[in-house]
Amino acid sequence: MSKIWSDSTDKIILVSIGNAQSSRMITNNTGIIGYHKEDFILPKNKLEDVVFTLIMATVMVYGMVVYNVALNTGGVTGETFFAALYELPVMVPIAFVLEFFFVGKIAQKLAFTVVKPSDRPQFITYAISICICCIMCPIMSFAATLLFKDTKTFGTWVQTWGMNFPMAICYQMFYCGPFVRLIFRTIFRRKAE
16 A cells, blocks of 8 residues: 655655656655655645636536537537537536535545555546546536437437547546646645645
8 A cells, every 4th residue: 555645845745656657756766756746736625625626617617518519500610619608607507516516526436446546646636537527428418408409308418428428538638637737736836835
């Protein structure tokens, strides 16, 4: 099992996990590696958790709504980005409540059936992000089908889910997730950590 602690300056997280490699890590011959703490600033209390989830829900929902508007209109124009704003007041609260109170906890449990606490923090983050997408995508596609689609059938929901899932995974892993974590680190930059 890994052991996590801080160095004497409290600026580096030390993790005993073997031979993992990272461009931002400090290694020695004892199997101890260190990551710069600023790379892994995550919510530490309820307020930070609320802020992180709110930012993530807003950025993720906006990107996915832009994608769906583009699918419905046959392309992306300047108007697409404005049309997507129409659904935000409805879809962001739904996404926030689902992720904050239910999906986040379920996704963590599912992720830790695949990864271990001793795995690299990046892999844990990716596993949780993928599990969140796997749960949120069908739920949000169902909500969008009920609220915004002309045809509210099982087939419409399945089609919406199927078209959204690849985009949701790619957008979360490569764009939304890193961008939101950057925003969060910028807002909650901690001194002497």
